[in-house]
Amino acid sequence: MTKVSMLNLSEAGEVEIRPGKMGANGGTNSQGESFGFTNYYMTRNHEPFIPVVGEFHFSRFSYLGWEEELLKMKAGGVNIVATYIFWNFHEEEEGVFDWSGSRNLRHFIDLCAKLEYPLILRIGPFCHGEVRNGGIPDWVFAKPIEIRSNDPAYLKLARRLYRQIASQMRGSLYQEGGPVVAIQLENEFMHCGAPNDAWGYKTGKFISSGTGGNAHLAELRRIAEESGILPLFFTATAWGGAAVPEEGFLPMLAGYAYTPWIPNQPPSREFIYRDLHAIPAEPVNYDTRDYPVAYCEMAGGMQVSYNARPLVPANSVEAMALVKLASGSNLIGYYMYHGGSNPVGKKGYLNEQFLPKITYDYQSPLGEFGRIGESYDRIRTLSMFLESFGTALAPMTTILPDGQSDLEATDTDSLRWCVRHKDGAGFVFLNNFQDHVDMPDRPFRIELETSRGSVAFPAEGEAILPANMGVVLPFHLDLHGVSLISATAQPLTQVQANGEHVIFFYAHAGLTPEYVVAKSALSQLETEAGQVGEFDDHYVIHPVVGKNNGVAFRTADGKRVRFLMLSREEALQTYRFDLWGQQTVVISDCPVIAQQGQLVCTSPGSSALSVSLFPAPATELRTNTGQPVPFETAGLFQDYKFELASYTPQLTITKPSDKTALLQFAGDWPAHVEDVWLEIDYDGDVAEAFLDGTLLTDHIHYGKTWSIGLKNFYTKLEQATLHLRITPLRKGTVHTFVNQAQVERFEGVEIAVFHRIEAIPHYRVSLAPAARR
Structure with missing residues (x-):
């Protein structure tokens, strides 16, 4: 028999909403639109607001595609863009700044302005971001200075960098009518460094994590402001005990479950519910009750390195977002939301050691060439939910059932759930995903006592939460005059059209959908399909799933409201x-x-x-x-x-050897073909693609198809051969001898073989x- 999970909310406290440490930060633009803060959430136009932030590094993508990719992010529900400005991408040679082409920060800012897209700039000087030296140019290490400190010589370089950035962003601050709302100074300061690739003699040498604490960040802020960089607010990466100034900086958190930096990684605690506003997930250098809980680096995937090759399932990206929202996060930021390609420097490649030279695909929702991944659709459903219901959710307090925050990550028996509520209304969050653990389908029944009355999920009996799935279930919501007591389906979005308010829900496979609706204030209920049970003061409705079926209500004051129950497949589309x-x-x-x-x-x-x-x-x-x-x-x-x-692309493939393929394209693409992608399945260690002797991209094998978008190289394809090369995967023993030269002898089998090379047209209309x- 299923254990009943119970929680009494009728006497549960609610968070105190006050200005907090960020209350003085915010501002209004020339159109009268505004951003602001309380200690618990951001505001937009004076209403509670839960932003969805997507990281997209402009300098890692062709500027010719920036606008389309930003629009993909918008379509995915991202409402604030974040980007790094990597110092060594722009001043690889001392005193020679490059702001051209795909390094053109001003063009990127102007596109964000055109699309009315708020922008967060992460300006360093140290950024990390898996680039060479964390973004510090090699020539800096030739100088007798202490980087990431208040060394006057280092601050002089920071001042020159900031003035360059300020000249690129002149007139682009939000309060000036531009898109830039916030600035991040430094990154993970006083927490960690990055591999020192300028060292060059031995791996394992790292750049300093920084010295000076808040005094250094105060100096960087002073220099930025003197340069004209005066955003609504600054941000600081706050995990790992990093430095966080008390005033004017929004502390930002991170959550990763598939981490190359933890060998033989055990199951993480990222999918355990907790009250992050009261007790942070790890020690931090600020009082969490004074700030909204904000995540700027919630794993949208993970970059593959040579030594660590995690495969991040799409379920994990969706589940982490759901768990962090439930745990009180009122800003969801995905790192990365959009992958890309490292530019090639004048003096060599700009990647961090052990990572691909070019690709920074990151397995993110949008990939290196604009690839649309499975997680893109999954987290869009949560973004749409926040767009329509975030104003209600933002002030809601997290309430944990007993023992939830103490569950072990390996626990496969306990139901994982919690509630966010305010004034007796709210949402139940359930999660049945855990990294590195196989979770079973889980029967459940949840009963709540609220100040507005009792609620049960489902109304009678029990329901099934499928394995690897999470769900958000509403209770006691007033939906334009319809009192929804509970539902075993997830709210998705809502629109007003044809004189009706239409609210879209969706049903998870295995979880039978129902609405429990109060009779009060209703004058009429109609459904062409499904079952309606009538009780003393409420209806229990079991709708038919599908976009062509709905339940229509008319309220006592004449409003027309319709509930529509999509399938999970329809919701993902x-x-x-x-x-x-x-x-x-x-x-x-x-x-x-x-x-x-x-x-x-x-x-x-x-x-x-x-x-x-x-x-x-x-x-x-x-x-x-x-x-x-x-x-x-x-x-x-x-x-x-x-x-x-x-259209079938005209492609000739020759294979001089098992580890080499030469591809020749012929014929023009028709106008309705927007791109042609290569999909390559192979066995091997690392693969590279060359066009006319230039490395286009590379791929460290981690079990997924290698995909290359070709439209940026379209004009060269007919005149040049595309060369694919695999470095073999060795299974055996390597013997190394060092005498006057290093000698390596291998005993075993080398594996390098192409299984499929296919050109896939992408149609556009x-x-x-x-x-x-």
């Missing part, structure tokens, strides 16, 4: 945009973005596309070539299905109302 003068929910079987009044669809490998829109556009849609798009109306949605002309063309 759902986006919300402001399109053609209205909020629009899009369900698409291919990735989509909204760009300049168009819905842009990109379909990897399939020339057949399907898009559903609610509400329907006021006029017919046409493609970018002027063709009308046929549609069918089903339920609330208008369904568009169309097929583009199929944009849709817009006919009247707008």
Whole structure:
């Protein structure tokens, strides 16, 4: 028999909301929009706000694609961008600054301004970010100075760097009408350094973690402000006992579960619920009750190194975000959200030792060439939830059932859950994922006592939480006059259209969805499918899952409200945009973005596309070539299905040896093919791709397909051969002899073989109302 999990919230305390240490920070832009702080959450336009921050390093991606990638991030629910400015990318040679091409910070800032995208700049001087020397140029180490300190000679270099950055960002501060809301000075200061690749004689030599504590950060702040860098607030990476100034700096945390720096890593505690506002996950140098809990580095993946090759499952990215939100985090920042490629320096490669020379894909939601990963869809569902319900969630207090924060990471028997609530309403968070542990499907029944009455999940009997899954379940929410007592489905988003408020939920596989709705204030309930049980003061509704089914309510004061229950598959295909003068929910079987009044669809490998829109556009849609798009109306949605002309890339492959492949492309791509990707499955140790003798990208084998987007090299493909090369994986024994020279003899088997090399077309079409063309 399933154990009933119980929690009494009727007498549970709530967090005291006050200005805190950040209350004096914030500001208003020229449009009257504002950001501010309490001790518990940020505010946007004076309303509680839970930002979703995505890390995207502009200098690790071609500037030709920045706008599209930023729009992908927007479509994914990211509402603040963060980026590093790596000193050695811009001043590799002393006194010679390069702000051109993909190092053009100003162009990136201007694109964020154009897209109305708030921006956090992480300006160093030390950044880490897995670049050479953590971003400190090699020439700095030739000088008799103490880096990361108040050594006057070091501060002089920092001042010159900051003045250069200030000249690039002139007029771009939020209060000036620009996008820059915050600045991070330094990184992990007084906590850790980075490999000293300028040393060059022996591995294991590290740059100093810094000296001077808050006094050094105060000097960097003074220099920044004197240079004209005056953001709404500064941020500081606060984990590991790092230095955190008391005033004007928002402490930021990190969470990683697949960590190359921990050999033979045991299961982490990142998926255990706790009250982070009251008790931090690790010792920190500030009072957590004075600041919102904010994560700037929550693992969006992990970079593969030669010595450590973790494979990060998409489930873990979603589960960590859910657990941190439940535990009181009111800012969710993904590192990385978007991967990229290291630029090649004038004097060599700029990667950190043991990491790939070029690729910084990071297994992130958006990858090195704009690859859309499985985690992109998963965490978008949480971002959409925060967009619609974050204002309600932000002031809610975390309440832990007894023993939750003390669970062992290896515990596979206990139900992991907690509650965030305020005034008797809130959300139950359940998690059934744990890194490095196989979790079972878990029966559960949860009963809550609240100041608004009793709540049970489910209303009767028990439910099943599937393995490796998490879920957010609402209780006692007022949804535009409909009193939702509870639901065993996750809120996703909401729009107002056609005189109705439409709230979208979605059902997890194995978890039977239901709504429990109070009769009070309702004058009518209608459903074309599903079951409705009527009780003295409430209804229990078991809806049919699918976008064409819904439950319609009319409140006593005449409001029309509709609940729609999507499947998990449909939810993972759902986006919300402001399109053609209205909020629009899009369900698409291919990735989509909204760009300049168009819905842009990109379909990897399939020339057949399907898009559903609610509400329907006021006029017919046409493609970018002027063709009308046929549609069918089903339920609330208008369904568009169309097929583009199929294209097969002309590719010739020769293999001089098992470890080498030469690829020759012929023919132009048709206009509706946006890109061609190579997908390469191989066995080996490390692989590299060269075009015309230049290293394009590399790949340390970790069990996943190697993918290369080719559009940035399109003009060279017909004139040059693309060379793929594998360094063999050795299984055996290596004998090393050092006499006058180093001699290596290997006994065993070398493995280097290509299993599949395939060119995949990515089709592209944009849709817009006919009247707008």
